[in-house]
Amino acid sequence: MLLENPVDWKIVQIQLPASKKNQIISPYQQIVSAIDKFLRDHGGAELMEDLRSDIPRRWERHGDLVMIDACFQNPFWRQYGDDIWRLISEVLSCDRLAQKGSIASNGYRTPSVRLLLGQDGWVEHVDNGIRYTYDVTKCMFSAGNVTEKLRVSRFHCENETVVDLYAGIGYFTLPYLVHARADRLHACEWNPDAVEALRKNLRLNGVEDRCVVHFGDNRQLCPKDVADRVNLGLIPSSEPGWETACAALKRCSGGILHIHGNVETGKTTPKSCNNCDESENVKCLNNRTENEIDSMKVSERNLTNSADTCSSNSSKCSDLSAKTQPNSTKEIWGDWSLGVSSKIRVILERLHTPHIWQTKVLHIEHVKSYAPHIDHLVVDIECRPVPG
Ligand SMILES: C[S@@+](CC[C@H](N)C(=O)[O-])C[C@H]1O[C@@H](n2cnc3c(N)ncnc32)[C@H](O)[C@@H]1O
Numbered sequence: 458m459l460l461e462n463p464v465d466w467k468i469v470q471i472q473l474p475a476s477k478k479n480q481i482i483s484p485y486q487q488i489v490s491a492i493d494k495f496l497r498d499h500g501g502a503e504l505m506e507d508l509r510s511d512i513p514r515r516w517e518r519h520g521d522l523v524m525i526d527a528c529f530q531n532p533f534w535r536q537y538g539d540d541i542w543r544l545i546s547e548v549l550s551c552d553r554l555a556q557k558g559s560i561a562s563n564g565y566r567t568p569s570v571r572l573l574l575g576q577d578g579w580v581e582h583v584d585n586g587i588r589y590t591y592d593v594t595k596c597m598f599s600a601g602n603v604t605e606k607l608r609v610s611r612f613h614c615e616n617e618t619v620v621d622l623y624a625g626i627g628y629f630t631l632p633y634l635v636h637a638r639a640d641r642l643h644a645c646e647w648n649p650d651a652v653e654a655l656r657k658n659l660r661l662n663g664v665e666d667r668c669v670v671h672f673g674d675n676r677q678l679c680p681k682d683v684a685d686r687v688n689l690g691l692i693p694s695s696e697p698g699w700e701t702a703c704a705a706l707k708r709c710s711g712g713i714l715h716i717h718g719n720v721e722t723g724k725t726t727p728k729s730c731n732n733c734d735e736s737e738n739v740k741c742l743n744n745r746t747e748n749e750i751d752s753m754k755v756s757e758r759n760l761t762n763s764a765d766t767c768s769s770n771s772s773k774c775s776d777l778s779a780k781t782q783p784n785s786t787k788e789i790w791g792d793w794s795l796g797v798s799s800k801i802r803v804i805l806e807r808l809h810t811p812h813i814w815q816t817k818v819l820h821i822e823h824v825k826s827y828a829p830h831i832d833h834l835v836v837d838i839e840c841r842p843v844p845g
Contacts, residue, residue: 484549485514491548492541499537508533513545517600519580519593522553524570529556542574555593570594581661585610587635588661591626595650599628601825602690605835608822609688609715610636617685620705621645622675622698626654629688634664642668643683643705645675676701685712692833693719703804703840711841713819714801720793722786723830786832794818794836801838813843 482490489504489512496502511534513525523546534541546554553575570593572578578594585606591598609629614637621630624644633639646652652672659665671678679701687702689695695717706712798816805814819837827833 488548520582522580523549523551524555587631590657591654596626605824612637614639620684620687622689623691625651627658645671682708688715690717714838717835720832722789794821798838816840
């Protein structure tokens with residue numbers, strides 16, 4: 458419609474209400490603002506980009522202690538001594554502060570942790586109804602394995618004897634005892650600091666009477682012929698413990714192995730296999746379609762036949778994965794699991810000659826993405842002696 462007397466108009470700036478998302482100040486932004494103010498109050502140094510990028514973006518909470526990632530590397534911060542740590546602990550509402558370095562590959566997987574604020578590194582926290590205490594400067598707590606801990610908690614281990622070959626402070630030992638109700642558990646651990654925490658955790662949760670702690674190298678002191686189930690929670694590979702785990706299984710009835718490992722899912726360069734002929738490779742690969750590998754995880758399908766096909770020719774087929782390029786992540790997981798299953802069967806038959814054993818992949822669990830193209834998996838392998 459045309460107006461007879463055009464109205465005077467002008468554009469004014471409109472202040473739109475801020476979205477809820479924009480109103481939320483992240484803890485990181487709170488730390489940045491607090492440090493910015495702190496610097497202005499202490500002589501006016503400016504929070505330049507190099508200092509800003511030296512401020513922690515990630516941290517873990519362990520009870521009243523917060524562990525920040527490696528940061529504050531710039532010598533600039535030293536002039537403020539503990540004041541800067543007090544400021545961070547105020548913003549993050551904690552009493553103690555520690556800083557994480559890398560985890561040592563010294564067999565104990567000791568974390569290099571520095572206590573910044575507080576007297577000691579012992580913390581206590583509750584995880585899935587279980588109380589854990591440990592010294593963060595001496596033992597690692599695998600927060601990333603939470604899905605596997607929950608899965609273990611849902612197992613039914615009444616009347617079962619379980620062996621935990623790499624018990625640590627009890628990340629899996631405790632769920633087996635508290636939630637899965639294992640009748641008896643043998644926990645092996647060679648790090649004295651982890652063993653101290655493990656014993657405390659067993660007492661804290663009132664399950665010490667069902668657990669025997671074996672302090673030392675599991676390859677030397679793990680009991681034999683006792684287990685219905687063995688947990689092998691060591692990455693990148695638990696292979697050094699496979700023979701010990703097989704020997705721990707009950708000779709007459711076998712049991713289940715839960716084998717952890719890091720699996721590379723990046724593309725590999727196909728290379729030729731010297732041992733197999735082409736027809737065998739095709740036969741082995743054809744036994745594992747994408748759907749079959751899906752069903753290993755989803756419906757725990759029995760894969761005995763495909764595993765057998767490869768393991769009965771194990772010397773010939775061991776190079777299969779190198780020869781034929783797998784085309785999906787799940788296929789790589791399946792190849793890895795079947796490879797582990799075949800090797801376990803070979804170990805069992807060597808340990809118990811002349812008896813025949815059967816191994817079967819029950820389930821593949823993706824625990825976490827460990828690094829780009831590296832997955833932390835657990836494969837459940839059922840191992841049974843063949844009667845007769
Ligand atoms: C990565 S931690 C795993 C802890 C726990 N299972 C988890 O996944 O969260 C591995 C533990 O195994 C212990 N360990 C490694 N090799 C061992 C061996 N041969 N005998 C006994 N303990 C061992 C280390 O000291 C460490 O506490």
